[in-house]
Amino acid sequence: MAFNDGWNRRTFLGALGAMAGMVFGKGKTFAFSPAAGGAAAPVSGFGASGNVYEELGVTTVINGQGTMTMLGGSLGRLEVEAVMALAAQHFVSIPELEVAAGKRIAEMLKLPDGYSAIVTSGAAAAMTSGLAGILTGNDPVFIEQLPDLTGMKSEVIIQKSHRNPFDHQLRATGAKLVVVESREDVKRAINPKTAMMHFTNFANADGQIKAEEWVKLAHENQILAFIDAAADTPPVSHLWDYANMGYDLIAFSGGKAIRGPQCAGILMGKKELVANALLNNSPHEDTLGRSSKVGKEEIVGMVKALELYLKEDHEALNKEWWRRLDAISVQITRVPGVSTAFSVPDVANHVPHLEIFWDPRKISISPHDASHALRAGKPSIVLATSERGLFTNSFMLQPGEEKIIAEQLTQLFKAHGLAG
Numbered sequence: 003m004a005f006n007d008g009w010n011r012r013t014f015l016g017a018l019g020a021m022a023g024m025v026f027g028k029g030k031t032f033a034f035s036p037a038a039g040g041a042a043a044p045v046s047g048f049g050a051s052g053n054v055y056e057e058l059g060v061t062t063v064i065n066g067q068g069t070m071t072m073l074g075g076s077l078g079r080l081e082v083e084a085v086m087a088l089a090a091q092h093f094v095s096i097p098e099l100e101v102a103a104g105k106r107i108a109e110m111l112k113l114p115d116g117y118s119a120i121v122t123s124g125a126a127a128a129m130t131s132g133l134a135g136i137l138t139g140n141d142p143v144f145i146e147q148l149p150d151l152t153g154m155k156s157e158v159i160i161q162k163s164h165r166n167p168f169d170h171q172l173r174a175t176g177a178k179l180v181v182v183e184s185r186e187d188v189k190r191a192i193n194p195k196t197a198m199m200h201f202t203n204f205a206n207a208d209g210q211i212k213a214e215e216w217v218k219l220a221h222e223n224q225i226l227a228f229i230d231a232a233a234d235t236p237p238v239s240h241l242w243d244y245a246n247m248g249y250d251l252i253a254f255s256g257g258k259a260i261r262g263p264q265c266a267g268i269l270m271g272k273k274e275l276v277a278n279a280l281l282n283n284s285p286h287e288d289t290l291g292r293s294s295k296v297g298k299e300e301i302v303g304m305v306k307a308l309e310l311y312l313k314e315d316h317e318a319l320n321k322e323w324w325r326r327l328d329a330i331s332v333q334i335t336r337v338p339g340v341s342t343a344f345s346v347p348d349v350a351n352h353v354p355h356l357e358i359f360w361d362p363r364k365i366s367i368s369p370h371d372a373s374h375a376l377r378a379g380k381p382s383i384v385l386a387t388s389e390r391g392l393f394t395n396s397f398m399l400q401p402g403e404e405k406i407i408a409e410q411l412t413q414l415f416k417a418h419g420l421a422g
């Protein structure tokens with residue numbers, strides 16, 4: 003539950019002076035409030051059991067699939083929650099806070115001169131507001147007018163293999179996507195209506211034009227370049243690599259591997275573009291981004307999450323992720339017919355993955371049915387399916403959950419084992 007990231011209760015209580023958060027003990031739940039001088043206030047009514055999901059009748063799951071927004075992204079860090087609770091105690095100008103937080107983020111990441119950042123409600127919102135800012139500049143008439151692009155540029159160039167469900171966030175501005183494949187296509191596509199060239203980082207391997215060449219090509223033609231790098235930490239260096247590569251705007255999710263607030267992301271880039279993005283975003287009214295509200299709590303929580311993420315021992319984390327998958331693999335491959343394979347995607351979710359597959363002559367269950375059985379089990383386990391079996395990663399697992407997954411899989415395979 004809340005104590006899932008190496009914090010034990012004693013450490014937590016020890017640090018209480020400056021903190022706020024939740025503690026569960028002896029059947030009672032306490033919420034610490036800085037406003038109440040750090041005193042523990044018992045939670046009564048909803049939440050009193052310590053398991054809000056159970057109280058609502060919603061089943062929590064063991065997440066062997068990774069940082070899926072559909073499953074809640076990632077689990078928060080207590081220190082981030084504590085800082086968010088502190089933020090909740092005061093009123094503040096949100097635009098002023100955005101600028102200050104962005105400055106701190108740019109400093110922490112040592113972004114190049116002339117770069118700043120804002121906290122958005124996620125990478126998806128960063129895409130919409132970032133493009134909106136490119137289209138409108140700081141013109142209040144244009145800002146109100148979106149998604150009617152009369153008088154503005156109106157086209158975004160994107161490689162065919164880079165199209166994905168998140169480009170809806172670009173289309174929401176009213177801009178039209180112009181799909182290209184080759185360098186020649188790009189040259190032909192560029193015209194006075196071109197607002198920017200968009201790159202989907204996880205599709206880097208699939209497109210003819212790679213990340214570095216894409217930004218060069220854009221700038222040679224005086225076009226701005228945007229990169230969606232939402233799920234692209236680890237490695238941590240990706241947080242500054244694309245700014246150093248020259249991308250004008252870069253979007254990251256805050257609530258994936260960085261483990262910031264679930265409804266947070268970062269839009270970083272050239273100062274003026276970031277400022278214009280903010281003008282198109284909440285809290286400003288009559289804007290396209292007004293529906294992507296980001297609160298003082300998320301803004302401050304994002305700064306803290308980034309600080310903690312940068313300090314983390316990434317090598318140790320990676321080792322632990324491998325250890326968990328090894329543990330699962332060793333146990334389940336004892337069942338006759340079960341095989342496993344390890345892999346690490348080059349970019350996006352660049353963490354160890356384990357594919358699990360089995361000989362249909364020895365085990366008679368389809369990958370689809372196996373995934374459903376795990377989901378319906380107690381505890382409920384979510385793994386992805388692959389063409390030949392199941393697919394899992396371990397970076398969102400909580401301590402000990404790898405053992406549960408190995409045990410449930412072993413039982414499932416044995417239950418569907420064919421004699422002989």
Ligand SMILES: *Cc1c(COP(=O)(O)O)cnc(C)c1O
Binds near residue numbers: 123256257
């Ligand atoms: C998750 C993701 C997004 C959306 O990010 P949010 O932070 O959830 O808004 C956008 N693009 C890609 C490639 C993603 O993986």
